[in-house]
Amino acid sequence: MKTARKWGLLVSIVVTGLSVLTMSGLAFGVLLGSFAKEPALACDQVPGTPQPFEGRRHIAYDGEKHDPYKSLPPTSGPHSPRVVPPGIYRKPITEELQVHVLEHGHVLLQYADDVPADVVKELERLGRQYPRDVVVAPYPKLGHGIALSGWQRSLRLEALDEAAILDFVKVVPGRYNHQWRNGATDCLPPHPLAEDEN
Incomplete structure (x- = not known):
């Protein structure tokens, strides 16, 4: 009986030690990764x-009233407490969910009702190439064409332009993820009144 307890204790110590080493290694890797970013x-x-x-306030519930977004599609502002993961969606995503997707550093690749089915398939194919970063979905409110959006960033296209789409989805994701990352900024010129106040 004592031998079984000793073996049990030894196995527990080894498993605990390996777990601590594994978690420490993961934490070290995350730290190294955060310092190694370009x-x-x-x-x-x-x-x-x-x-x-336009702010980054979480609304209390889906459907709560808020000021209208100033850009189409929205690129910041009040947003849902829920979020959808990157992927391909066949139904429109509410604007409040769109903004929360952007706050998490992802980009949206959306299309209007007038985009032909074969182009939609191409957009979905492009989105699948970046499964951690891109949400592809219809967005009837666009009225026409294709729109890409990131936090405080947008690009409208009249037709499929694979090079422009790939350029956007390679560069824009991760510039903002709850805050600007690795020296990224909103790229807006300073407000003239802000200069006068200094």
């Missing part, structure tokens, strides 16, 4: 158009 690209190298900051 600095953000200069604003003139980031595709799309910068958009003004």
